[in-house]
Amino acid sequence: xxxxxxxxxxxxxxxxxxxxxxxxxxxxxxxxxxxxxxxxxxxxxxxxxxxxxxxxxxxxxxxxxxxxxxxxxxxxxxxxxxxxxxxxxxxxxxxxxxxxxxxxxxxxxxxxxxxxxxxxxxxxxxxxxxxxxxxxxxxxxxxxxxxxxxxxxxxxxxx
Amino acid sequence: xxxxxxxxxxxxxxxxxxxxxxxxxxxxxxxxxxxxxxxxxxxxxxxxxxxxxxxxxxxxxxxxxxxxxxxxxxxxxxxxxxxxxxxxxxxxxxxxxxxxxxxxxxxxxxxxxxxxxxxxxxxxxxxxxxxxxxxxxxxxxxxxxxxxxxxxxxxxxxxxxxxxxxxxxxxxx
Numbered sequence: 101x102x103x104x105x106x107x108x109x110x111x112x113x114x115x116x117x118x119x120x121x122x123x124x125x126x127x128x129x130x131x132x133x134x135x136x137x138x139x140x141x142x143x144x145x146x147x148x149x150x151x152x153x154x155x156x157x158x159x160x161x162x163x164x165x166x167x168x169x170x171x172x173x174x175x176x177x178x179x180x181x182x183x184x185x186x187x188x189x190x191x192x193x194x195x196x197x198x199x200x201x202x203x204x205x206x207x208x209x210x211x212x213x214x215x216x217x218x219x220x221x222x223x224x225x226x227x228x229x230x231x232x233x234x235x236x237x238x239x240x241x242x243x244x245x246x247x248x249x250x251x252x253x254x255x256x257x258x259x
Numbered sequence: 260x261x262x263x264x265x266x267x268x269x270x271x272x273x274x275x276x277x278x279x280x281x282x283x284x285x286x287x288x289x290x291x292x293x294x295x296x297x298x299x300x301x302x303x304x305x306x307x308x309x310x311x312x313x314x315x316x317x318x319x320x321x322x323x324x325x326x327x328x329x330x331x332x333x334x335x336x337x338x339x340x341x342x343x344x345x346x347x348x349x350x351x352x353x354x355x356x357x358x359x360x361x362x363x364x365x366x367x368x369x370x371x372x373x374x375x376x377x378x379x380x381x382x383x384x385x386x387x388x389x390x391x392x393x394x395x396x397x398x399x400x401x402x403x404x405x406x407x408x409x410x411x412x413x414x415x416x417x418x419x420x421x422x423x424x425x426x427x428x429x430x431x432x
Contacts, residue, residue, distance in 0.1 A: 114304075138278045188315065191367070192334030195315040209363065225367060226360045229297075229337040232260030234286045239360035241282040251333075251361050255370045259389055 111143020112243060114184075115153035115177065120202070121160030124230035125187040127159060132233040142240050150176040155243070157236075161202040162209055174213065180221040184239055191225035203213050227241040286357075298331060298371055302350035305329055305373035305387040309342035309351060318342060324375075327387050331369040333359055348393070370390045378408035416426045 118126055132139045133146060147153050150173045162170060174181065185206035188194035193204035203209060206223060213220060226239045241247045262270075279287065285369050288294075305327050307320045317336040321328040342351045360366065373387040385391075385408055404412055 108390045136277055136279065137281065141278070147288050151269065188335055192317075192332060192336060193315075193333055195337060197315060197335055203348055222362055223364075224360060224362050225334055225366065227334045227336060228359070232286075232357050233283050235357050235360065237281050240289040242360050242362070247282050249361055249366070251359050251366050253365050253368050253370075255300070255372065257372050258305070259374055259387075 103179075110154075111145065111201075112155045112182075113145045113147045113153050114155045114157050115147055115159050115173070117150070117156050117170065117173055119158060119160035119166045119190075121187065121189055122165035125159040125190070125221045128230050128233050129159070129186070132236045137233045137237060139237060139240060142246075143253065144240060150174070151178065153177050154180075155182045155184055155240075156205060157184050158190050158209075159186045159194040161193050161205055162201075163202050165201070167203065167212070167218060167259055168211075170209065171213065171216065171218070174220070175218050179219070182222045182224065182243065183220055184224045184226060184243075186226050186236065187231050188227055189228040191227050194229065235240065270341065288355050288357075292355055292357075293340050294354050294357060295333050295338065296331070296340065296342060297352045297354050298329065298369060299350045299352065300371050302348050303329065303371050303373075304348055304389040304393045304394075305371070306347065306390055308345045308347060312341040312345045314339060314341070322384075324384055327373045327375055329371040329373070330389075331371075332367055333369070334364075334367040376406075378411055379406040380411040381408060383408055420430070 110121060116126065116129055131137060133144070150156065154177075156177055158170075160166075174183070182207060185191040189196060189251055190206055193202065193209075197200045197204045204210070206225070210220065210223065224239055224243065228235050238247060242249060305320070307329075309318045310316075310329070311395045315335050315337055317332050319330045319332070321330055340353050343353050359367070373389065374388060375384045376388045376391055377384055391405055395405055407415070
Protein backbone atom coordinates (compact mmCIF):
# COMPACT_ATOMS: atom_id res chain seq x y z
CA UNK A 101 0.00 0.00 0.00
CA UNK A 102 1.70 3.15 -1.16
CA UNK A 103 1.36 6.44 0.63
CA UNK A 104 -0.15 8.20 -2.34
CA UNK A 105 -3.00 5.80 -2.99
CA UNK A 106 -4.02 5.57 0.62
CA UNK A 107 -3.84 9.19 1.74
CA UNK A 108 -4.87 11.18 -1.31
CA UNK A 109 -8.27 9.55 -1.66
CA UNK A 110 -9.47 9.87 1.90
CA UNK A 111 -9.75 12.66 4.44
CA UNK A 112 -6.71 13.03 6.69
CA UNK A 113 -7.89 12.80 10.28
CA UNK A 114 -5.49 14.58 12.56
CA UNK A 115 -4.46 13.97 16.14
CA UNK A 116 -3.07 16.94 18.01
CA UNK A 117 -0.03 15.96 20.07
CA UNK A 118 1.47 18.61 22.34
CA UNK A 119 4.98 17.66 23.47
CA UNK A 120 5.70 20.58 25.76
CA UNK A 121 5.06 23.56 23.52
CA UNK A 122 4.15 27.09 24.60
CA UNK A 123 0.55 26.68 23.26
CA UNK A 124 0.97 29.23 20.47
CA UNK A 125 1.02 26.57 17.75
CA UNK A 126 -1.88 24.77 19.46
CA UNK A 127 -4.01 27.89 19.23
CA UNK A 128 -3.11 28.26 15.55
CA UNK A 129 -4.25 24.67 14.92
CA UNK A 130 -7.63 25.51 16.45
CA UNK A 131 -7.65 28.71 14.38
CA UNK A 132 -7.19 26.66 11.22
CA UNK A 133 -10.29 24.63 12.14
CA UNK A 134 -12.55 27.69 12.62
CA UNK A 135 -15.00 28.72 9.83
CA UNK A 136 -12.68 31.55 8.70
CA UNK A 137 -9.87 29.24 7.54
CA UNK A 138 -11.90 26.02 7.60
CA UNK A 139 -9.47 23.12 7.29
CA UNK A 140 -12.50 20.81 7.05
CA UNK A 141 -12.71 21.75 3.37
CA UNK A 142 -9.90 19.22 2.89
CA UNK A 143 -11.57 16.62 5.09
CA UNK A 144 -9.45 17.41 8.13
CA UNK A 145 -11.05 16.29 11.35
CA UNK A 146 -9.63 16.56 14.83
CA UNK A 147 -9.90 13.17 16.52
CA UNK A 148 -9.48 12.40 20.21
CA UNK A 149 -7.45 9.20 19.93
CA UNK A 150 -4.29 8.47 17.93
CA UNK A 151 -5.86 5.13 16.96
CA UNK A 152 -8.27 6.98 14.68
CA UNK A 153 -5.66 9.31 13.20
CA UNK A 154 -3.80 9.36 9.88
CA UNK A 155 -1.76 12.47 10.58
CA UNK A 156 -0.14 13.42 13.89
CA UNK A 157 0.27 17.16 14.38
CA UNK A 158 3.30 17.39 16.64
CA UNK A 159 3.94 20.69 18.41
CA UNK A 160 6.72 21.49 20.86
CA UNK A 161 10.37 20.54 21.20
CA UNK A 162 9.66 17.09 22.77
CA UNK A 163 10.74 17.32 26.38
CA UNK A 164 12.38 14.34 28.06
CA UNK A 165 9.39 14.12 30.41
CA UNK A 166 6.90 13.76 27.54
CA UNK A 167 9.03 11.42 25.41
CA UNK A 168 7.59 8.03 26.57
CA UNK A 169 4.03 9.30 26.07
CA UNK A 170 4.88 10.64 22.61
CA UNK A 171 6.33 7.27 21.60
CA UNK A 172 3.20 5.51 22.90
CA UNK A 173 0.92 7.85 20.96
CA UNK A 174 2.85 7.45 17.71
CA UNK A 175 2.97 3.68 18.13
CA UNK A 176 -0.82 3.64 18.59
CA UNK A 177 -1.48 5.38 15.26
CA UNK A 178 -2.23 2.93 12.43
CA UNK A 179 -0.04 2.63 9.32
CA UNK A 180 0.50 4.60 7.15
CA UNK A 181 1.27 7.20 9.75
CA UNK A 182 2.40 10.71 8.93
CA UNK A 183 4.01 13.12 11.38
CA UNK A 184 3.64 16.85 10.70
CA UNK A 185 6.16 18.71 12.87
CA UNK A 186 4.71 22.16 13.48
CA UNK A 187 6.59 25.28 14.40
CA UNK A 188 10.26 25.95 14.91
CA UNK A 189 10.27 23.80 18.05
CA UNK A 190 8.75 20.79 16.36
CA UNK A 191 10.78 20.84 13.18
CA UNK A 192 14.22 21.85 14.46
CA UNK A 193 14.12 22.22 18.23
CA UNK A 194 13.58 25.96 18.06
CA UNK A 195 15.11 28.09 20.75
CA UNK A 196 15.37 24.98 22.96
CA UNK A 197 17.45 22.95 20.50
CA UNK A 198 20.42 22.44 22.87
CA UNK A 199 18.76 22.47 26.29
CA UNK A 200 19.25 19.53 28.63
CA UNK A 201 15.53 18.83 29.00
CA UNK A 202 14.56 18.46 25.32
CA UNK A 203 15.68 16.11 22.58
CA UNK A 204 15.72 18.81 19.91
CA UNK A 205 12.71 18.46 17.67
CA UNK A 206 11.44 15.71 15.42
CA UNK A 207 14.89 14.62 14.19
CA UNK A 208 15.87 13.42 17.63
CA UNK A 209 12.56 11.64 17.92
CA UNK A 210 12.97 9.84 14.60
CA UNK A 211 16.32 8.38 15.74
CA UNK A 212 14.71 7.04 18.92
CA UNK A 213 11.74 5.64 16.95
CA UNK A 214 14.14 3.89 14.57
CA UNK A 215 15.93 2.25 17.50
CA UNK A 216 12.61 0.99 18.84
CA UNK A 217 11.53 -0.32 15.42
CA UNK A 218 8.56 2.01 14.99
CA UNK A 219 8.24 3.06 11.36
CA UNK A 220 7.03 6.46 10.24
CA UNK A 221 5.97 6.75 6.60
CA UNK A 222 6.46 10.46 6.06
CA UNK A 223 7.57 13.47 8.05
CA UNK A 224 6.55 16.98 7.07
CA UNK A 225 8.27 20.07 8.50
CA UNK A 226 6.31 23.30 8.88
CA UNK A 227 8.59 26.11 10.15
CA UNK A 228 7.12 29.21 11.79
CA UNK A 229 7.08 30.73 15.26
CA UNK A 230 4.18 30.34 15.71
CA UNK A 231 2.95 28.90 12.42
CA UNK A 232 0.27 30.82 10.58
CA UNK A 233 -3.01 28.93 10.08
CA UNK A 234 -2.35 29.34 6.35
CA UNK A 235 0.99 27.55 6.77
CA UNK A 236 -0.85 24.57 8.25
CA UNK A 237 -3.40 24.65 5.42
CA UNK A 238 -0.51 24.75 2.96
CA UNK A 239 1.07 21.69 4.60
CA UNK A 240 -2.23 19.79 4.44
CA UNK A 241 -2.65 20.79 0.79
CA UNK A 242 0.92 19.57 0.20
CA UNK A 243 0.11 16.20 1.78
CA UNK A 244 -2.97 15.89 -0.44
CA UNK A 245 -1.03 16.99 -3.53
CA UNK A 246 -3.06 20.14 -4.22
CA UNK A 247 -0.10 22.53 -4.17
CA UNK A 248 3.53 22.00 -5.18
CA UNK A 249 6.57 22.37 -2.96
CA UNK A 250 8.17 25.83 -3.06
CA UNK A 251 11.14 25.47 -0.72
CA UNK A 252 14.39 23.89 -1.88
CA UNK A 253 17.91 23.65 -0.52
CA UNK A 254 19.93 26.62 -1.75
CA UNK A 255 23.72 26.66 -2.00
CA UNK A 256 25.36 29.94 -2.99
CA UNK A 257 29.03 30.31 -3.82
CA UNK A 258 30.23 33.73 -2.70
CA UNK A 259 33.74 34.21 -4.03
CA UNK B 260 -34.30 30.12 23.82
CA UNK B 261 -32.86 28.44 20.78
CA UNK B 262 -32.87 30.24 17.43
CA UNK B 263 -35.19 28.67 14.88
CA UNK B 264 -33.60 27.22 11.73
CA UNK B 265 -35.40 29.72 9.49
CA UNK B 266 -34.02 32.65 11.51
CA UNK B 267 -30.56 31.08 11.40
CA UNK B 268 -30.67 30.87 7.60
CA UNK B 269 -31.63 34.57 7.43
CA UNK B 270 -28.71 35.53 9.70
CA UNK B 271 -26.30 33.38 7.69
CA UNK B 272 -27.59 34.88 4.44
CA UNK B 273 -26.98 38.41 5.69
CA UNK B 274 -23.43 37.56 6.79
CA UNK B 275 -22.52 35.81 3.55
CA UNK B 276 -19.44 33.65 3.04
CA UNK B 277 -16.57 34.26 5.47
CA UNK B 278 -14.22 31.37 4.63
CA UNK B 279 -11.06 32.36 2.75
CA UNK B 280 -10.15 30.21 -0.26
CA UNK B 281 -6.55 30.15 0.87
CA UNK B 282 -4.57 27.58 -1.17
CA UNK B 283 -6.34 28.82 -4.30
CA UNK B 284 -5.84 32.53 -3.64
CA UNK B 285 -3.09 34.85 -2.43
CA UNK B 286 -2.57 34.76 1.36
CA UNK B 287 -3.66 37.80 3.34
CA UNK B 288 -0.67 39.07 5.37
CA UNK B 289 -0.36 42.25 7.42
CA UNK B 290 2.45 44.74 6.64
CA UNK B 291 4.08 43.97 9.99
CA UNK B 292 4.27 40.24 9.35
CA UNK B 293 7.72 38.67 9.57
CA UNK B 294 8.57 35.69 7.41
CA UNK B 295 11.80 33.94 6.49
CA UNK B 296 14.95 35.96 5.83
CA UNK B 297 16.83 36.01 2.55
CA UNK B 298 20.63 36.17 2.37
CA UNK B 299 22.07 38.00 -0.63
CA UNK B 300 25.24 36.06 -1.58
CA UNK B 301 26.53 38.98 -3.65
CA UNK B 302 26.69 41.22 -0.57
CA UNK B 303 27.47 38.83 2.33
CA UNK B 304 31.01 39.14 3.71
CA UNK B 305 30.86 36.28 6.20
CA UNK B 306 31.62 38.39 9.28
CA UNK B 307 29.33 36.42 11.60
CA UNK B 308 27.46 39.35 13.17
CA UNK B 309 24.13 37.67 12.40
CA UNK B 310 25.39 34.44 13.98
CA UNK B 311 26.08 36.19 17.28
CA UNK B 312 22.69 37.93 17.25
CA UNK B 313 20.61 34.85 16.37
CA UNK B 314 18.78 33.61 19.53
CA UNK B 315 18.08 30.00 18.42
CA UNK B 316 21.35 29.54 16.43
CA UNK B 317 19.48 29.19 13.16
CA UNK B 318 22.38 30.99 11.52
CA UNK B 319 25.66 29.18 12.05
CA UNK B 320 29.21 29.66 10.83
CA UNK B 321 30.86 26.38 9.87
CA UNK B 322 34.63 26.71 9.58
CA UNK B 323 36.94 24.41 7.66
CA UNK B 324 40.50 24.72 6.36
CA UNK B 325 39.64 26.50 3.11
CA UNK B 326 36.04 27.63 3.47
CA UNK B 327 33.73 29.44 5.84
CA UNK B 328 30.09 28.47 5.35
CA UNK B 329 27.18 30.57 6.61
CA UNK B 330 24.33 28.10 7.19
CA UNK B 331 20.76 29.28 7.60
CA UNK B 332 18.42 26.58 8.90
CA UNK B 333 14.89 27.92 8.55
CA UNK B 334 13.44 25.02 10.57
CA UNK B 335 14.84 26.58 13.73
CA UNK B 336 14.32 30.24 12.86
CA UNK B 337 11.92 32.19 15.08
CA UNK B 338 11.59 35.09 12.61
CA UNK B 339 12.74 37.82 15.02
CA UNK B 340 14.73 39.58 12.24
CA UNK B 341 17.58 40.51 14.56
CA UNK B 342 20.02 39.47 11.84
CA UNK B 343 18.41 42.02 9.50
CA UNK B 344 19.12 44.74 12.05
CA UNK B 345 22.75 43.83 12.78
CA UNK B 346 24.03 43.04 9.27
CA UNK B 347 26.73 45.68 8.48
CA UNK B 348 26.33 45.40 4.70
CA UNK B 349 22.54 44.82 4.75
CA UNK B 350 22.91 41.51 2.92
CA UNK B 351 20.06 39.96 4.93
CA UNK B 352 16.59 41.00 3.93
CA UNK B 353 13.29 40.04 5.52
CA UNK B 354 10.53 38.60 3.38
CA UNK B 355 6.88 37.77 3.96
CA UNK B 356 7.26 34.19 2.77
CA UNK B 357 5.80 31.62 5.18
CA UNK B 358 4.96 28.73 2.82
CA UNK B 359 7.95 26.66 3.90
CA UNK B 360 6.33 23.27 4.46
CA UNK B 361 8.40 20.41 3.05
CA UNK B 362 8.72 16.67 3.38
CA UNK B 363 12.53 16.67 3.17
CA UNK B 364 14.67 17.90 6.03
CA UNK B 365 17.51 19.19 3.86
CA UNK B 366 15.21 21.56 1.95
CA UNK B 367 15.23 23.87 4.95
CA UNK B 368 18.92 24.76 4.62
CA UNK B 369 20.46 27.75 2.85
CA UNK B 370 24.24 27.78 2.49
CA UNK B 371 26.56 30.63 1.55
CA UNK B 372 30.10 29.38 0.91
CA UNK B 373 32.98 31.83 1.42
CA UNK B 374 36.65 31.32 0.56
CA UNK B 375 39.13 31.80 3.37
CA UNK B 376 42.20 33.99 3.25
CA UNK B 377 45.48 32.86 4.84
CA UNK B 378 48.23 34.56 6.83
CA UNK B 379 51.13 35.60 4.60
CA UNK B 380 53.84 34.55 7.06
CA UNK B 381 52.68 31.36 8.77
CA UNK B 382 49.86 30.24 6.45
CA UNK B 383 47.15 29.64 9.04
CA UNK B 384 43.59 30.20 7.77
CA UNK B 385 42.13 33.60 8.70
CA UNK B 386 38.90 35.49 7.93
CA UNK B 387 37.15 35.48 4.54
CA UNK B 388 38.54 37.24 1.48
CA UNK B 389 35.56 39.58 1.32
CA UNK B 390 35.88 40.47 4.99
CA UNK B 391 39.46 41.64 4.42
CA UNK B 392 38.38 43.78 1.50
CA UNK B 393 35.57 45.29 3.59
CA UNK B 394 37.96 46.16 6.44
CA UNK B 395 40.53 47.79 4.11
CA UNK B 396 37.76 49.87 2.55
CA UNK B 397 36.55 51.06 5.93
CA UNK B 398 39.97 51.51 7.61
CA UNK B 399 42.58 52.23 4.89
CA UNK B 400 45.53 52.17 7.34
CA UNK B 401 44.89 48.48 8.04
CA UNK B 402 46.21 47.65 4.58
CA UNK B 403 49.71 47.40 6.08
CA UNK B 404 49.00 44.62 8.55
CA UNK B 405 45.74 42.94 7.39
CA UNK B 406 47.56 40.15 5.52
CA UNK B 407 49.10 38.71 8.68
CA UNK B 408 47.48 36.89 11.58
CA UNK B 409 47.43 38.38 15.13
CA UNK B 410 50.15 36.01 16.40
CA UNK B 411 52.53 36.99 13.60
CA UNK B 412 51.68 40.64 14.20
CA UNK B 413 52.64 40.31 17.86
CA UNK B 414 55.92 38.65 16.94
CA UNK B 415 56.77 41.40 14.46
CA UNK B 416 55.98 44.06 17.02
CA UNK B 417 58.12 42.40 19.69
CA UNK B 418 61.04 42.16 17.26
CA UNK B 419 60.77 45.84 16.42
CA UNK B 420 60.76 46.80 20.11
CA UNK B 421 63.77 44.59 20.76
CA UNK B 422 65.58 46.18 17.83
CA UNK B 423 65.06 49.64 19.29
CA UNK B 424 66.31 48.59 22.73
CA UNK B 425 69.44 46.68 21.87
CA UNK B 426 70.18 47.56 18.25
CA UNK B 427 70.35 45.38 15.15
CA UNK B 428 73.94 44.28 15.64
CA UNK B 429 73.26 42.96 19.18
CA UNK B 430 70.08 41.17 18.11
CA UNK B 431 71.73 39.24 15.29
CA UNK B 432 74.24 37.65 17.67
